[in-house]
Amino acid sequence: MRWSNPPASVAPASHWRSRGRLVPAVGAILAFTAVLLVSGAPEEKHISIFSTAANYSLPVLERNGDEYVGLLELFEPLGAVNAKTAGPHWKFRYYDVESEFTAGKTRARIRGSDFDLPSNFVLENRRGLVPLSCLGTLLPRILGGPVTFNQNSRRLFIGNVAVHFTAQVSKTTPPKLVINFTAPVNPMIATEPGRLRMVFTHEAVVAPGSSVLTFDSTIIPSASFQENNGAAELVVAGTLPLIATFSHDGRSITVEPPAQAATPTQPPQQTAAGPAPASPTSVTTTPAATRRYFAVIDPSHGGDERGASLTSQLAEKDITLAFARRLRQELEASGLATLLLRDGDSTLSLDQRASLTNSAHPAIYICVHAASQGNGVRFYTALVPAGTENRGPFLGWDAAQSSYQSASRAAAMSLAKELPGKQIPARSLIAPLRPLNSITSAALALEVAPASDDVSQLNSPAYQQLIAGAIAAGLADLRGQLEAER
Amino acid sequence: MIPRHLIVGIAVLLAITLGMSFYAWKMRSRADRSELSAENSQPVAPPVSGATEQVILYVAYDDTGVLRAKPVRIPLPAGRQERAAEMLRALLNLYLDKFTPHPLGPGSDVRDVYLVDPGLAVIDLNAAFADSHRSGILVEELTVVSLVETLSANIPGITRVKILVDGKDRDTLAGHADLSIFFEVPAINQLVVQLQSTQ
Numbered sequence: 001m002r003w004s005n006p007p008a009s010v011a012p013a014s015h016w017r018s019r020g021r022l023v024p025a026v027g028a029i030l031a032f033t034a035v036l037l038v039s040g041a042p043e044e045k046h047i048s049i050f051s052t053a054a055n056y057s058l059p060v061l062e063r064n065g066d067e068y069v070g071l072l073e074l075f076e077p078l079g080a081v082n083a084k085t086a087g088p089h090w091k092f093r094y095y096d097v098e099s100e101f102t103a104g105k106t107r108a109r110i111r112g113s114d115f116d117l118p119s120n121f122v123l124e125n126r127r128g129l130v131p132l133s134c135l136g137t138l139l140p141r142i143l144g145g146p147v148t149f150n151q152n153s154r155r156l157f158i159g160n161v162a163v164h165f166t167a168q169v170s171k172t173t174p175p176k177l178v179i180n181f182t183a184p185v186n187p188m189i190a191t192e193p194g195r196l197r198m199v200f201t202h203e204a205v206v207a208p209g210s211s212v213l214t215f216d217s218t219i220i221p222s223a224s225f226q227e228n229n230g231a232a233e234l235v236v237a238g239t240l241p242l243i244a245t246f247s248h249d250g251r252s253i254t255v256e257p258p259a260q261a262a263t264p265t266q267p268p269q270q271t272a273a274g275p276a277p278a279s280p281t282s283v284t285t286t287p288a289a290t291r292r293y294f295a296v297i298d299p300s301h302g303g304d305e306r307g308a309s310l311t312s313q314l315a316e317k318d319i320t321l322a323f324a325r326r327l328r329q330e331l332e333a334s335g336l337a338t339l340l341l342r343d344g345d346s347t348l349s350l351d352q353r354a355s356l357t358n359s360a361h362p363a364i365y366i367c368v369h370a371a372s373q374g375n376g377v378r379f380y381t382a383l384v385p386a387g388t389e390n391r392g393p394f395l396g397w398d399a400a401q402s403s404y405q406s407a408s409r410a411a412a413m414s415l416a417k418e419l420p421g422k423q424i425p426a427r428s429l430i431a432p433l434r435p436l437n438s439i440t441s442a443a444l445a446l447e448v449a450p451a452s453d454d455v456s457q458l459n460s461p462a463y464q465q466l467i468a469g470a471i472a473a474g475l476a477d478l479r480g481q482l483e484a485e486r
Numbered sequence: 487m488i489p490r491h492l493i494v495g496i497a498v499l500l501a502i503t504l505g506m507s508f509y510a511w512k513m514r515s516r517a518d519r520s521e522l523s524a525e526n527s528q529p530v531a532p533p534v535s536g537a538t539e540q541v542i543l544y545v546a547y548d549d550t551g552v553l554r555a556k557p558v559r560i561p562l563p564a565g566r567q568e569r570a571a572e573m574l575r576a577l578l579n580l581y582l583d584k585f586t587p588h589p590l591g592p593g594s595d596v597r598d599v600y601l602v603d604p605g606l607a608v609i610d611l612n613a614a615f616a617d618s619h620r621s622g623i624l625v626e627e628l629t630v631v632s633l634v635e636t637l638s639a640n641i642p643g644i645t646r647v648k649i650l651v652d653g654k655d656r657d658t659l660a661g662h663a664d665l666s667i668f669f670e671v672p673a674i675n676q677l678v679v680q681l682q683s684t685q
Contacts, residue, residue, distance in 0.1 A: 307661055308621035316621070369662070371622035374551045378624055383677065385667035386646075398667070427551070429680050430673075431627050432664040434657075447623045 048230035050204035051158035053078050056344030057230050066119045068129040090128040097142050101128055110141045153227030162206040169215040177220045177255040184250030196242040200232040294336040296362040299324035300369050303347025310372045310455050319370040323464050330472030354438035363482040367445040372455045376425030379412035380445040382436035400440050407442040407485045411478055418474035442482055543577045544635040546588035546628035553681040570599040570641050577636050591618020605645035607637055616651040619660040626663035635678050638671045645671050
C-alpha cells in the first residue's frame with residue numbers, strides 16, 4: 001500500500017499560516033511544562049530554634065506576602081504555655097508572662113506594655129501567627145533573656161547555645177582536616193565528587209570568622225560555611241574523595257581521603273575546569289555510631305506526614321513527639337542515654353529512620369504511634385516478611401530484624417505486663433509495620449490510645465507522663481538483658 | 487473457430503462456479519455469526535445465586551480490637567477466583583453495614599482476586615478502600631488480617647497473599663500497615679491467634 005501526500009495546493013494558505021502560529025505556541029507550552037517539571041515544588045520554608053531546652057524546627061507560613069510562624073508552637077517546647085481566644089483577641093501565657101494580640105492589628109500588649117508588630121497579627125483556627133521578622137525583638141520581651149535571630153537563614157538562638165568550631169589541616173600524609181566543635185554534633189553527611197557536605201539541622205552551629213576557610217593543602221584546599229532555611233552547611237572541597245569520622249563523643253570530625261584513595265597510582269589531575277562536577281549520587285551517613293545510646297526513640301510521622309487525624313485539631317505526629325519527649329526525659333532521668341530521631345516537626349522517611357537507628361547501635365528502638373481506637377497501650381514487634389534472607393554477615397534490609405525478634409518480643413511482653421499495674425490496659429502483638437523489620441537491635445512500636453473514650457486524653461500531660469514513666473521503669477528493669485543482647 | 491456449444495458450456499460452468507462460491511461464502515459468514523453469538527451468550531461469571539455454601543469470615547471488632555471467626559452461608563460461583571472474590575465481598579458487606587463492628591469507607595470494594603503461581607493470592611482493592619480507611623496500627627492490621635485470613639481459611643492451598651490497591655503496589659494501607667510485603671499465611675495465622683485474645 002502506498003501513502004500519497006495531497007498536493008500542496010490542496011492546503012489553503014491560511015492552514016499553513018495557522019500551523020505557523022501553532023508551532024511556536026506548542027513549543028512555548030512544552031518549554032513551560034519542562035521548566036515546571038525541572039523546577040519542581042518550591043522548598044518548604046522552616047525556622048530552626050535552638051535553646052537549652054530543645055532544638056526543633058517549625059514550618060514558616062506565607063500570609064499576605066509576609067512570613068509568619070505559630071507563636072504557641074514556637075514556645076511549646078520551651079515551657080508551660082497556653083492560649084485563649086476571645087473574639088478577635090488572642091491571649092497567650094508563657095509561665096507568668098501574659099501577652100495579648102488582636103487579629104488584623106499590629107499593636108500587641110506584652111507584660112503590660114505595648115508592642116508593635118511589623119505586620120498584622122493573624123488568627124487562624126485559634127492559632128496565633130506572628131510575623132517572622134519580629135522574633136528578634138518579640139521573644140526577648142516574653143522570655144526575658146537574649147535571643148539572636150538570623151532572619152535570612154531563619155535560625156533562632158535562645159540564650160548562649162551557639163556551637164562554634166575551628167578547622168585545621170594537619171601536615172600529615174595524607175592531610176587531615178580536623179574540625180573541633182564546642183558541643184557534640186550530629187550532621188547529615190553526603191560525599192560527592194569534589195566535596196563533602198555536612199548539614200547541621202539540629203545543632204546550633206554558627207559561622208566562623210569567615211564564611212570561606214582556605215587551607216595550605218592541595219588535597220583539601222578549602223571549606224565554606226553557609227546557612228539557609230533553618231540549616232547550616234559546611235562544605236569541604238577536596239581533589240580526592242573524602243570521608244568523615246567522628247571522635248570525642250561527636251565533638252570532633254576528621255575529614256580525610258580514604259586509605260586507598262590517599263595512595264593513588266596516578267596523581268589526581270587538576271583540570272582547567274576546576275573540581276570534578278557534582279553528581280546527584282551521594283552517600284548519607286551519621287556519626288551516631290560514635291555514641292552509645294541505650295534507646296532510640298522515634299516519634300512517628302512528622303513534617304508533611306501528619307499521621308492519623310485523632311481529632312479535627314489533633315494530629316498523630318504532634319502526640320507522638322510530645323510523648324517521645326516525655327519518654328526521653330524519663331529514660332534520661334533513669335540514667336539511660338536516649339536519642340530522639342526527630343525533635344521537631346521534620347519529615348523523615350522510614351528508611352532514614354532505620355538507617356539512623358542502625359548507625360546508633362542502641363540496645364532498643366522504640367517507635368511511638370498514637371491512635372484514637374481502643375484503650376491503653378499496644379506494643380508491636382515486627383512481622384518480618386519471608387523471602388528475604390540474611391546471607392552471612394549481610395543482612396537483608398527488609399529482614400534485618402529477624403535475628404533480634406526474640407529479644408524484641410521479650411521486651412514487648414515485659415513492658416505490656418508493666419502497665420496494667422498503673423490501671424492502663426496493654427497488649428503485645430506482631431504487626432506488618434515499617435521500619436521495625438529493618439532495625440538491627442531489639443525493636444518495638446508502641447501505640448498509645450486513650451484510657452477512656454475521650455480522645456483528648458492523648459494530649460493530657462498527666463496521661464502521657466503516667467505511660468512514659470511506666471515504660472521507662474520497665475525499660476530500666478530490662479536494661480541488663482537488652483545490653484547483653486546488643 | 488470455437489464451436490458455439492463449447493462456449494455455452496463453459497459459460498454455464500463459470501456461472502455455476504461463481505454461484506457456488508457465493509453460496510459457500512454466505513454459508514461461512516452465517517456459521518461465523520452463529521459461533522460468535524454462541525460465545526457471547528456464555529456468562530462472563532457464573533450467577534451468584536442459587537444454593538448457598540458455608541464459609542468462615544474472620545471479622546474484626548474495633549471495640550475490643552479482636553478478630554472472630556464467623557460462619558455464614560453465601561451463594562458462591564463455581565470458579566476458584568470468583569469464589570474468593572465473593573467471599574471477600576461478603577466480608578466487606580459486613581463492614582459496610584450500618585451496624586458494622588469495623589467500619590470501612592463508603593465505596594470500599596474488592597476489584598478482583600487473582601490466584602496465580604501455586605499458593606499465591608493477589609487481592610486487588612479499589613482506591614476508595616484504602617483512601618477512606620481509618621489510620622492506626624491496630625485498625626489497619628485488623629483489616630489486613632481479616633482479608634488474608636478469610637481468603638486463606640476458605641480457599642485451600644493459599645500460602646502467600648499480596649494486597650494491591652487499584653492494581654498497583656502501595657506502601658501502607660492508611661499510613662501504618664505495610665502493604666509492600668507478601669503476607670505469609672503461617673505468620674498471619676500466628677497473628678490471628680494473638681488478635682483473638684484481648685490480652
